[in-house]
Amino acid sequence: MTYQNALIALADPTRRSVFEAVAQQPSSVASLAKSVPVSRPAVSQHLKVLQDAQLVSVTTAGRQRIYSLNTAGLEAIRTYLNQFWDDALGAYAAEVHRQTQT
Amino acid sequence: MTYQNALIALADPTRRSVFEAVAQQPSSVASLAKSVPVSRPAVSQHLKVLQDAQLVSVTTAGRQRIYSLNTAGLEAIRTYLNQFWDDALGAYAAEVHRQTQT
DNA sequence: CAAACACGTAAGTCATCACTTACGGTAAGT
DNA sequence: ACTTACCGTAAGTGATGACTTACGTGTTTG
Numbered sequence: 186m187t188y189q190n191a192l193i194a195l196a197d198p199t200r201r202s203v204f205e206a207v208a209q210q211p212s213s214v215a216s217l218a219k220s221v222p223v224s225r226p227a228v229s230q231h232l233k234v235l236q237d238a239q240l241v242s243v244t245t246a247g248r249q250r251i252y253s254l255n256t257a258g259l260e261a262i263r264t265y266l267n268q269f270w271d272d273a274l275g276a277y278a279a280e281v282h283r284q285t286q287t
Numbered sequence: 288m289t290y291q292n293a294l295i296a297l298a299d300p301t302r303r304s305v306f307e308a309v310a311q312q313p314s315s316v317a318s319l320a321k322s323v324p325v326s327r328p329a330v331s332q333h334l335k336v337l338q339d340a341q342l343v344s345v346t347t348a349g350r351q352r353i354y355s356l357n358t359a360g361l362e363a364i365r366t367y368l369n370q371f372w373d374d375a376l377g378a379y380a381a382e383v384h385r386q387t388q389t
Numbered sequence: 390c391a392a393a394c395a396c397g398t399a400a401g402t403c404a405t406c407a408c409t410t411a412c413g414g415t416a417a418g419t
Numbered sequence: 420a421c422t423t424a425c426c427g428t429a430a431g432t433g434a435t436g437a438c439t440t441a442c443g444t445g446t447t448t449g
Contacts, residue, residue, distance in 0.1 A: 189300070196298035197407075198291070208374040214426060227408055229427055248416040248425050259368055266361055272310040299437075316396060329438055331397055350395050350446040 188261035190238035195262075199223055200231040207241050211253035290363035292340035297364075301325055302333040309343050313355035 195201050199221055206212060206220050214232065218225040232252055235241045240258035244251050297303050301323055308314060308322050316334065320327040334354055337343045342360035346353050 189303075192294060192303075193298045196295045199407080201291075201294075208371045215424090223407085224409065225425090226410085226427075230407080233427085250426065254371065254374060256372070259371055263365070263368060266365060269310045269356065269361055270358070272356060301437085317394095325437085326439065327395090328397075328440085332437080335397085352396065 187239050187258060188265040190234075191240055191258040191262050194234050194238040194240055194258070197231070199227075200234060203228060203231050204235055204240055207235075207252050208254040211251050213249045213251055217252070289341050289360060290367040292336075293342055293360040293364050296336050296340040296342055296360070299333070301329075302336060305330060305333050306337055306342055309337075309354050310356040313353050315351045315353055319354070 195204065202221050203217055206217055214228055215225060217232075218228045221228060232241060232243075235258075236243065236252075236255075238258045239255050239261065241252045242255040244253070297306065304323050305319055308319055316330055317327060319334075320330045323330060334343060334345075337360075338345065338354075340360045341357050341363065343354045344357040346355070
C-alpha cells in the first residue's frame with residue numbers, strides 16, 4: 186500500500202530534491218527551502234507527502250521541525266521491484282526452454 | 288537520467304497495472320487493453336512512456352506488437368535507491384558516534 | 390484488390406497537482 | 420508581555436497529464 190505513495194512521492198523532481206537533501210543530512214524546513222527553488226510552504230507540503238509515504242520522519246526540537254530519512258518507504262519500493270526480477274528470471278527460463286525444444 | 292522517467296512511469300496506477308501485466312507475460316496491446324479499464328489508445332500511450340523509461344521492450348510480430356519486460360529501467364531505480372541506504376548507514380554511524388561521545 | 394485487423398498518433402477535454410500568498414499557532418528572545 | 424522566528428494549513432491559480440474519439444498506416448485474409 187505504501188509503495189504506491191512512495192513511487193508517487195519520488196516522481197516529482199523538486200520533491201525528490203527535498204528528499205535527497207533530507208537523506209544526506211537531517212534538516213529543518215527553512216534550511217531545506219534554501220536548497221530548492223520554491224517557497225517554504227511548498228517544501229512543507231512536499232514533506233507531508235514524503236512523510237505519508239514513510240520516506241521521511243520528523244522530530245520536534247524547540248520551534249524547529251527536523252526531518253530525517255526513513256528507510257521504510259525505500260524498503261517498500263525495493264520489495265515491490267524485486268517481484269519483477271523473479272518475473273524476468275521466469276521469462277528467461279521459459280525462453281530457454283522454448284529454444285531447447287527443437 | 289532514466290531512473291527519473293522510470294519513477295514517473297510507475298507512479299500512475301493504471302500504467303503500473305499495464306507494466307505488471309507485461310512483466311507477468313509478454314502481450315499484445317489489444318490483450319493488455321482487456322485487463323485494464325481504459326481504452327486501447329490509452330494503453331498505447333502508457334506503453335510509450337514505459338518504453339521511454341526502459342521498463343518494457345517491443346518486438347513486431349506480423350501486425351502485432353508484443354511488449355515484454357525490460358529490466359534496464361528497474362535496474363536504474365534500484366541503483367538510485369541504493370545510494371540512500373548508504374546515507375542511512377552513514378547517519379546511523381554518526382548517531383552512534385554522537386551517543387558515544389559522553 | 391478489397392476488406393478487416395492491430396496499432397500509433399492527433400486533437401480536445403477534464404481532473405489532478407504543484408505552487409503561490411495569506412493567515413494562525415507555538416516556541417524563543419528582549 | 421511584546422516581538423521575532425519557525426512552521427503548518429487554507430484558498431486560489433496555472434499547468435501538467437490521463438483519457439476520450441477520430442483518423443492514418445501497415446499487415447493479413449478472402
